[in-house]
Amino acid sequence: MVRVNVAGSLDEARRAGVQHPNCRHSVSSYTPCITRTEDATPDPAGYEAGQRQRTIEREIRRYKNRAAAAITPEGKRAAEAKVRQ
Numbered sequence: 001m002v003r004v005n006v007a008g009s010l011d012e013a014r015r016a017g018v019q020h021p022n023c024r025h026s027v028s029s030y031t032p033c034i035t036r037t038e039d040a041t042p043d044p045a046g047y048e049a050g051q052r053q054r055t056i057e058r059e060i061r062r063y064k065n066r067a068a069a070a071i072t073p074e075g076k077r078a079a080e081a082k083v084r085q
């Protein structure tokens with residue numbers, strides 16, 4: 001027998017904020033003395049690339065909204081040009 005201290009259930013953790021939208025954590029089973037855990041290694045370059053991608057996506061949404069709300073055809077063309085850019 002191996003004693004395992006359980007801090008809480010998965011439902012309790014989710015109610016406390018674990019696995020929020022855009023969270024990259026995963027859930028798997030744990031069996032004492034069998035499951036091997038890996039130390040998390042930071043990936044600063046990957047994080048920065050993800051942040052850049054999200055910034056690009058926000059800008060695209062911003063100009064798509066501007067194109068949809070444009071009053072003049074010139075404004076719409078300008079916003080659509082920024083989307084393509």
